[in-house]
Amino acid sequence: MEETRVLILSAAVGAGHKTAARALEKAFRKYPHVQVANQDILDMTNDAYSRISSEVYLEAVKRVPWLVGVAYQYNDEPFKNEEPLRRMWDILNTQPVVKFLKDFQPHICVCTHYTPAGIVAQMMAQGQLDTSLSVVITDFDFQGMWLSKTFNRYFVAREEAKARLVDFDVEPEHITVSGIPVDSSFGEPVDAEAVARRYELDPALPTLLISAGAVGGGPALEIVTELMKLRHEAQTVVVCGSNAQLRRDVETLVLPQARKFRALGFTSDMPDLIRAATLFIGKPGGLTASECIAAGTPMIIVEPIPGQEERNADYLLEEGAALRCNDLEIIDYKIDQLLDSPERLAQLRANARRIGRPDAADVIAATALADENAPVKFDWRSQRKRLLAEPLAAEPLAKVERALFGPDENETLAFYEDGTGVFLGTLDPAQFRSLRRRLFRSGEEVATTTVTQDDLDRIRALGMGSELVDRISKRVRFRGPITLRRVRISLPEGS
Numbered sequence: 001m002e003e004t005r006v007l008i009l010s011a012a013v014g015a016g017h018k019t020a021a022r023a024l025e026k027a028f029r030k031y032p033h034v035q036v037a038n039q040d041i042l043d044m045t046n047d048a049y050s051r052i053s054s055e056v057y058l059e060a061v062k063r064v065p066w067l068v069g070v071a072y073q074y075n076d077e078p079f080k081n082e083e084p085l086r087r088m089w090d091i092l093n094t095q096p097v098v099k100f101l102k103d104f105q106p107h108i109c110v111c112t113h114y115t116p117a118g119i120v121a122q123m124m125a126q127g128q129l130d131t132s133l134s135v136v137i138t139d140f141d142f143q144g145m146w147l148s149k150t151f152n153r154y155f156v157a158r159e160e161a162k163a164r165l166v167d168f169d170v171e172p173e174h175i176t177v178s179g180i181p182v183d184s185s186f187g188e189p190v191d192a193e194a195v196a197r198r199y200e201l202d203p204a205l206p207t208l209l210i211s212a213g214a215v216g217g218g219p220a221l222e223i224v225t226e227l228m229k230l231r232h233e234a235q236t237v238v239v240c241g242s243n244a245q246l247r248r249d250v251e252t253l254v255l256p257q258a259r260k261f262r263a264l265g266f267t268s269d270m271p272d273l274i275r276a277a278t279l280f281i282g283k284p285g286g287l288t289a290s291e292c293i294a295a296g297t298p299m300i301i302v303e304p305i306p307g308q309e310e311r312n313a314d315y316l317l318e319e320g321a322a323l324r325c326n327d328l329e330i331i332d333y334k335i336d337q338l339l340d341s342p343e344r345l346a347q348l349r350a351n352a353r354r355i356g357r358p359d360a361a362d363v364i365a366a367t368a369l370a371d372e373n374a375p376v377k378f379d380w381r382s383q384r385k386r387l388l389a390e391p392l393a394a395e396p397l398a399k400v401e402r403a404l405f406g407p408d409e410n411e412t413l414a415f416y417e418d419g420t421g422v423f424l425g426t427l428d429p430a431q432f433r434s435l436r437r438r439l440f441r442s443g444e445e446v447a448t449t450t451v452t453q454d455d456l457d458r459i460r461a462l463g464m465g466s467e468l469v470d471r472i473s474k475r476v477r478f479r480g481p482i483t484l485r486r487v488r489i490s491l492p493e494g495s
Helices: 016-028 047-063 065-074 084-093 095-104 114-125 159-167 192-198 220-227 244-253 255-260 270-276 286-295 308-318 328-339 342-355 360-370 380-388 397-404 429-439 453-461 467-479
Strands: 004-010 034-040 108-111 132-136 153-156 175-177 207-211 235-239 261-264 279-282 299-302 322-325 412-417 423-427 448-451 482-489
Touching: 004 016, 004 095, 004 114, 004 360, 016 034, 016 286, 016 360, 084 114, 095 114, 108 114, 108 360, 114 132, 132 360, 153 159, 153 360, 159 175, 175 360, 192 270, 207 220, 207 270, 220 235, 220 244, 220 328, 235 270, 244 255, 244 261, 255 261, 270 286, 279 286, 279 328, 286 308, 286 342, 299 308, 299 328, 308 322, 322 328, 322 342, 328 342, 423 467, 453 467, 467 482
Parallel strands: 004 034, 004 108, 108 132, 132 153, 153 175, 207 235, 207 279, 235 261, 279 299, 299 322
Antiparallel strands: 412 423, 412 482, 448 482
């Protein structure tokens, strides 16, 4: 079989994108005919671009998380990454990536971050690269920033994300609901007793796993302080990542209860620790959450970053796979309550396993290798303009009302009683133009009007009765004058 070159591109803006890339690399390497390269594009760019892209983001998460949420909402507009200044900034700073792509000439590109996806899409659109582009979304919701002007397939975490892409005019056959790629070992059985012995823990006691993330951020020390007050006998493993000071602080704090606590630095043992844990306590990053549900381990969510982590938290809570603690001072109470109810804990575990996708990386690899879809090419400027114009309700009220007034030849007006919301009927454009002169005052540009019996009598005297007029007349006769609200609609042909 002819060799297939697969290039996996990520960007170390947080740890999740690279974690997903490693899981995909492992899945693709199962195919003997596939040559795989896994590249973090920030390793190939200049220091300034790399630091702005990664370190500034991490500092914002630590110091001004609300600003991260504002940026998330700002970038949720479709094709936001195609704005000229942003695209020029990326192009100027990623020329080594472009050269690498031209040299490697991949048959398939799989991107776990929108920036490399945008570079590949640009080269495809300009005819510089003949490849198939798969974009892997690494959160449970779809953000408009990920929309690419050229692509072959999107891989998303759940059906709702697919629906969002379809709403952006991406055809369903170009979307695969795969889950977020994690190491397949998270779905395999674990010898929990062996893991406990490795860390000299009691396999008969609940084990709580706190993760401060790869860089050792978050409120780990505050959580440990509260867990020292637990009523239940439990033991806690704290993973401090690369934050050596945090590890020392935890070790000092828990000295009176050292038997119950283990403080670790960066560890490659997370698959075993997560699978053996009773509960995982931490932030719901897309990859962290996916690892937990793949293992069937419920989460206690703390301090999610506004934006993507808030949305990830919403999903886990909707599915009954997690609890959220908004006040760290009572996290011991919440965990004690949960440990008081083995049935509730078992249901959380079952829900987590139900929505987990330990097979996601294998699904993505198999689908991408077999994909015969031609590239989708968006005229991103016109597409973005159209998408931003919808829905009309997002416009100022005056614009909405003007839009509702005076339909064109292809549109019909639906009438509702304003007070009750009851649908009364429709009028075609010609009927409406005739009635408007009698029902609406000169120059009136509002979406409602009050109708009296005198109005209806004049309409009937002119021979302009209709089923709608009869229905309105019956209501006016019994209730007195009523207010009508009109809504502009487009009816299918033949309606």
